[in-house]
Amino acid sequence: MKALPCVARPVLLASALVLGCAAQAGTLTIESWRVDDKSLWEDEIIPAFQRKHPGITVKFAPTAPTEYDSSLTARVTAGTAGDLIACRAFDVSLNLYKKGQLEKLDGKPGMEHFPDSAKVAWQTDDGRDTYCMPMASVIHGFFYNKKIFNELKLKPPATEQEFLKTLEAIKAAGKYTPLALGTADQWEAHQIVYTGIGPNHWKGEEGRKALLEGKKKLTDPEFVGVWDSMAKWTPYLGKGASSQTYADSQNLFALGRAAIFPAGSWDIAYFRQQGGLDFAAFPPPVTAPGARCHISDHTDIGMGVNSKSKNKEDAYKFLAWLGSQEFADLYTNRVTGFFSLSNHLIAVKDPVAKQMMDWRKSCSSTIRLNAQVMNRGEPNMETEFWNVDSQVLNGKMSPKQAAERMQAGFARWYGPQKK
Amino acid sequence: MNRVSPWQVAAFLLPALLIYTVFSALPLIDTLRLGFYVTDDSGARHFAGLANFHTLLTDPQWSAGFWNAMANNLKFFLIHMAAQNPIGLLLAALLSLRGVKGAAAYRTVLFLPTLLSVVIIGFVWQLILSPLWGVAENLLGWFGLQDWFQPWLGEEGSALTTLSLVSVWQFVGIPMMLIYAALIAIPEEIVEAAVVDGASPWRVFWSIRLPLILPTLGLVTILTFVANFNAFDLVYAVKGAVAGPNYSTDILGTFFYRTFFGYQSQVGSPTMGAAVATLMFLVILAGVGLYFYVVQRRLQRYTF
Numbered sequence: 001m002k003a004l005p006c007v008a009r010p011v012l013l014a015s016a017l018v019l020g021c022a023a024q025a026g027t028l029t030i031e032s033w034r035v036d037d038k039s040l041w042e043d044e045i046i047p048a049f050q051r052k053h054p055g056i057t058v059k060f061a062p063t064a065p066t067e068y069d070s071s072l073t074a075r076v077t078a079g080t081a082g083d084l085i086a087c088r089a090f091d092v093s094l095n096l097y098k099k100g101q102l103e104k105l106d107g108k109p110g111m112e113h114f115p116d117s118a119k120v121a122w123q124t125d126d127g128r129d130t131y132c133m134p135m136a137s138v139i140h141g142f143f144y145n146k147k148i149f150n151e152l153k154l155k156p157p158a159t160e161q162e163f164l165k166t167l168e169a170i171k172a173a174g175k176y177t178p179l180a181l182g183t184a185d186q187w188e189a190h191q192i193v194y195t196g197i198g199p200n201h202w203k204g205e206e207g208r209k210a211l212l213e214g215k216k217k218l219t220d221p222e223f224v225g226v227w228d229s230m231a232k233w234t235p236y237l238g239k240g241a242s243s244q245t246y247a248d249s250q251n252l253f254a255l256g257r258a259a260i261f262p263a264g265s266w267d268i269a270y271f272r273q274q275g276g277l278d279f280a281a282f283p284p285p286v287t288a289p290g291a292r293c294h295i296s297d298h299t300d301i302g303m304g305v306n307s308k309s310k311n312k313e314d315a316y317k318f319l320a321w322l323g324s325q326e327f328a329d330l331y332t333n334r335v336t337g338f339f340s341l342s343n344h345l346i347a348v349k350d351p352v353a354k355q356m357m358d359w360r361k362s363c364s365s366t367i368r369l370n371a372q373v374m375n376r377g378e379p380n381m382e383t384e385f386w387n388v389d390s391q392v393l394n395g396k397m398s399p400k401q402a403a404e405r406m407q408a409g410f411a412r413w414y415g416p417q418k419k
Numbered sequence: 420m421n422r423v424s425p426w427q428v429a430a431f432l433l434p435a436l437l438i439y440t441v442f443s444a445l446p447l448i449d450t451l452r453l454g455f456y457v458t459d460d461s462g463a464r465h466f467a468g469l470a471n472f473h474t475l476l477t478d479p480q481w482s483a484g485f486w487n488a489m490a491n492n493l494k495f496f497l498i499h500m501a502a503q504n505p506i507g508l509l510l511a512a513l514l515s516l517r518g519v520k521g522a523a524a525y526r527t528v529l530f531l532p533t534l535l536s537v538v539i540i541g542f543v544w545q546l547i548l549s550p551l552w553g554v555a556e557n558l559l560g561w562f563g564l565q566d567w568f569q570p571w572l573g574e575e576g577s578a579l580t581t582l583s584l585v586s587v588w589q590f591v592g593i594p595m596m597l598i599y600a601a602l603i604a605i606p607e608e609i610v611e612a613a614v615v616d617g618a619s620p621w622r623v624f625w626s627i628r629l630p631l632i633l634p635t636l637g638l639v640t641i642l643t644f645v646a647n648f649n650a651f652d653l654v655y656a657v658k659g660a661v662a663g664p665n666y667s668t669d670i671l672g673t674f675f676y677r678t679f680f681g682y683q684s685q686v687g688s689p690t691m692g693a694a695v696a697t698l699m700f701l702v703i704l705a706g707v708g709l710y711f712y713v714v715q716r717r718l719q720r721y722t723f
Binding site: 066067069070071073077088090091092095098099100182183184185186187238239240241242243244245248251252371375378379380382383386387390391394396412 | 460461462480481545548549550551552569570571572573574575658659660661663664665666677680681682683684685686687
C-alpha cells in the first residue's frame with residue numbers, strides 16, 4: 001500500500017540522477033549497461049588506457065541493462081550524462097544522434113579500423129553519418145553439456161531433424177531436461193531463440209533485407225517456419241517453463257540438470273565463473289542437410305561521444321585507443337563472448353568462444369532480424385516479438401496466429417509493408 | 420478556550436505545504452501540462468491539445484493496451500478488496516479479543532512483510548512458487564494436492580491473481596492495524612452493556628463493533644483503491660515492464676512505465692506517458708471523489 005503519486009516517481013528518479021552523476025571536466029565518465037563488466041573495466045581496461053595516456057582519469061559508470069536506455073535519455077536531456085556513451089545498436093542511439101546528443105564520428109582516429117558492415121548499426125539510414133564506434137558483437141548458438149552427450153552417446157546435431165531427434169533421445173533417457181529454456185522473462189524467446197535459429201530459415205541478410213524492402217512478409221513460409229520449429233520444442237522444455245526465468249535456465253544448465261542451452265556468446269563468461277562445467281557449442285541447426293548455415297552475429301555495443309561533454313578532446317583520445325589492436329585483444333579475451341568488430345587479427349583464447357567465432361568462417365553472418373528500422377514504430381516489434389515468441393514456446397499461440405499478429409502490427413506503420 | 424492566531428496556523432502548516440507543493444503538487448500540474456504536448460524527431464515539443472488523449476483512447480493499438488491495463492488493475496483492486504480487507508478485519512477481530520496469548524507477537528509477525536522491500540517479496544515468492552526450486556509443490560504434496568500445482572506465475576490465467584495474492588500477503592498488516600486500532604478504541608461500557616442484555620459474542624461483533632468501525636473500513640477501502648491504482652513495483656519486480664505472459668499482468672503502472680521511459684528498444688515518450696499518468700490521476704480522482712460524495716457523507720462518526 002504505497003501511496004507515492006505516480007508523477008513523483010520520474011521526479012525522484014531525475015533528481016537522484018542529477019545528484020549522482022554530475023559531469024565533471026578533467027575526468028572521462030563512461031555510460032554503459034554492462035554492469036557485469038564493471039570490475040573488468042576498472043581493473044584492466046582503464047589501467048591499460050592510462051598506461052598510454054597518463055593524466056586522464058576515467059570512470060566507468062554502468063546502469064542496469066533494462067533501465068539503461070530510459071535513464072540515459074533522462075540524463076542526456078538534462079545534460080548530466082557522461083562523456084562517453086555506450087551505444088545500443090540501431091534505433092535507440094540513432095534517436096540520440098537525431099536529437100543532436102551524440103557527436104558525428106566520421107574520420108575520427110580509430111574509425112579506420114572497422115569494416116563498413118560493422119558500422120551499419122550506428123549510421124544514419126542513408127549511411128552518411130556514423131555516430132558510434134563499433135565495439136563488439138555477440139553470436140548465438142547452442143551450448144551442450146559434454147558429459148551428458150557422452151553418457152547418452154549423442155553428437156551435436158547439424159540439421160533441425162537431428163536436433164529434434166537429439167532432444168527426443170535426451171527426453172527418453174529421462175534423467176535430464178533436454179532444453180534449458182523458460183519464457184518468464186520473454187526476451188530470450190526472441191533474441192536467442194527466434195532470431196538465433198531463424199537466419200537459417202530466411203537466409204540471413206537476404207530475408208532480413210527483403211522484409212525491409214517489403215518484398216517478403218512475416219507470414220511467408222521462411223518466417224512462419226521458425227515459429228513452427230519453436231512450437232516443436234514445447235515438450236522438451238523443463239517442467240513449468242512458463243514461469244522459468246533466464247537465471248533459472250542458466251542454473252539448470254550450470255548444475256548439469258539440462259543438456260542443451262540456447263545461448264548467446266556472452267553466456268560463456270557466466271558458465272566459466274560457475275566452474276566445473278564441461279560444455280561446447282554448436283551453431284543453429286540448418287533446415288536441410290548440406291544447406292549453407294547462417295548465424296546471428298549481432299552488432300551489440302558501440303561507443304559514442306556525448307555532444308555536451310566538457311572533455312571532448314580526451315574522449316576522442318579514448319575512442320582512438322578503443323579502435324586499437326590492444327583494446328580489441330583485451331576486450332575479446334577478457335570480456336569472453338563479446339567479439340571485437342575491428343579488422344585487427346585477434347587470437348581468441350577461450351575454446352568455446354573460439355568455436356563460436358570460427359562459425360564466421362563457414363557460415364554467413366546476419367544481425368537480429370528486427371534490430372534495424374523494425375523497432376521504430378508502434379507497436380514496437382521488439383516487445384511484440386517477445387510476447388508472441390514466448391506464447392508460441394508455451395504452446396498458447398499457433399505459428400500461424402503468431403505470424404499474422406506480427407505482420408498486422410508491422411504493416412500498421414511500416415510503409416513498404418502496407419501494400 | 421485557547422485562541423489560535425492565524426500566524427500560528429500559517430507557521431505550522433507552512434513547512435508541510437511547502438514540501439507538498441514542491442515535490443507533489445507542482446510536478447503533478449506539470450505532468451498534466453506535459454500531456455498536451457507532442458515531441459518531434461528533433462526532440463522539440465509542440466502543443467498538440469488533446470491529440471495524445473485522442474490517440475490513447477481511440478487508436479486501437481493504444482486503447483487496447485490501455486483498457487487491458489485498466490481491466491487488470493480493476494481485477495487487482497477487487498482481489499485486494501475480496502481478500503486483503505476481510506482477512507485484515509478477521510485478524511484484527513481475533514487480535515482484539517481479550518486474553519489472546521502472544522497478541523503482540525502475532526501483530527508484529529503479520530505486519531512484518533509490509534516493511535520488507537517489494538523486490539525481496541517478489542524474489543522470495545518467485546522462488547517459493549518456482550516449479551524448479553520452489554517448496555510450493557512439496558507443501559501441497561503434504562496434503563495430497565501436488566497435482567494441483569501449476570507454474571502459477573507463468574500462466575496467463577493465473578499470473579495476475581497470484582501476484583495480487585502476493586501483494587495481499589505483503590500488505591494485509593495495514594488494514595489489520597487500522598481496524599485493530601479502531602476496535603480497541605470502542606469503549607468497554609458499550610460492549611458490556613450488550614453482554615448484560617444477553618448478546619452473544621457473534622451478535623456483539625455484528626451489531627456493536629462492526630457498525631462502530633465502518634468509518635475505518637471506508638478509509639481502508641479508499642487507501643487500497645489509491646494504492647492499487649498506483650501499483651507498479653511488484654509487477655515490475657516479478658514480471659518486468661512487459662508484464663507477461665501476453666500482458667496478462669499489465670496494470671496502469673507498468674503501462675505508464677513502458678510508455679514514459681520506454682523499454683529495451685522501445686523508445687519512451689514523455690508526453691504520451693504524461694497523458695497516461697493524467698488518465699491514471701483522473702481515475703484515482705474519480706474514485707476518491709465518488710467515495711467522498713457517496714460513502715463518506717453518510718457515515719456518522721461515533722462521538723462520546
